Amino acid sequence: MSRDLHTDNVWLIADIGATNTRCALRLASSARPANLKRFANADFGSANEVLQKYLASIDSKPTYGALAIAAPIDGDDVRMINRDWSFNRLQLAGQLELERLEVINDFHAVAWSLPGIGGRDRTEIGKASAYRDGNRAVLGPGSGLGVAAWIAGGDGGLPMTGEGGHVTLPARNEQEAVIIARLRERYGHCSAERVLSGPGIIALHGAMHGEIKTSREITSSTVDPSCRATMQQFYHFLGSVAADLAMTTGAYGGLYIAGGIVPAHIEQIKASAFRERFTDKNRYADYMRAIPTYVITDPTPGLTGLAEFISRLAPATH
Secondary structure, eight states: OBOOTTTSSEEEEEEEOSSEEEEEEEETTOSSOEEEEEEEGGGOSSHHHHHHHHHHTSSOOOSEEEEEESSOOOSSEEEOSSSSOEEEHHHHHHHTTOSEEEEEEHHHHHHHHGGGOOGGGEEEOSOOSOOOOSOEEEEEESSSEEEEEEEOOGGGOEEEEOOGGGSBOOOOSHHHHHHHHHHHHHHSSOBSTTTSSHHHHHHHHHHHHSOOOOHHHHHHOSSOHHHHHHHHHHHHHHHHHHHHHHHHHTOTTEEEEOSSSGGGGHHHHHHSSHHHHHHOOGGGHHHHHTSOEEEEOOSOHHHHHHHHHHHTOOOOBO
16 A cells, blocks of 8 residues: 655654764654754764664654765665764664665755755855856765755756765865875875865865864864964865856856854855855856855754655655
8 A cells, every 4th residue: 555655744854964963853744843853973883873862762653764864875785984884774764663764865965955945044155146046056064075956947856966075176276286285195185075074174274284273173263373274275165166066067046055164154254255266267257156155054954855855755655
């Protein structure tokens, strides 16, 4: 028989990043996640452990589940890149006593949220020369660098996802070429994620100044000139990578920034040269000026996207 996924009472949804896991319930009666709780992954040994902890803390018994996880998804076996967690989707469904469990990449989920993000859920950086419908792209520096896009079109559009955080980091001038050369000497390939992430900020600071500080010290310092210089360079690199993503995806509807770093430092990116670097494309400067850039201020875009993803699912047949 066919089960109606969309009128069923309760879904377990979870956004599993490298550092934190956010769990909630998706109820048919509400578009917003309910019973939201956040867990530090360092306190748990596996995805199953943190999800079991959440289920034990609530009164409801979900029938289905959907997870957004910071890992490439290719089949039922899932292995995270920035945390030593792995699981099999079918086995995890059995452990959680769920009839059906869907697993998608975390920025695949964020992409599902993009069409509904507006108003108080975003803050514009700079001013665009036009505001249009169309494709939207998103990248998010956090424990890693997530990248995805929403491709507008028939049936409301669809998300596009991949591993865009691992594209090669571009140099726009000699100073950046020197920084990237130093990073290559240490790491080999210098991807965008090598700089545009929490660990990347530490690596960037070391390449620029030859000293090691924590990412919190670097991002939060307002008096240390070396930390300020690192963050200025971080936003230059972010502007370059964001611009290339927007051009590649034709993101007329906007370029969005998510992740754990930038939304926590909105005034910092506003004061930076991010927007100037984003639009600095020579003959395509007008093209870029017509693309707005936003920081997502919705604290749980992955969960919001999972709820939208669920609404598109076809019923299971038993």
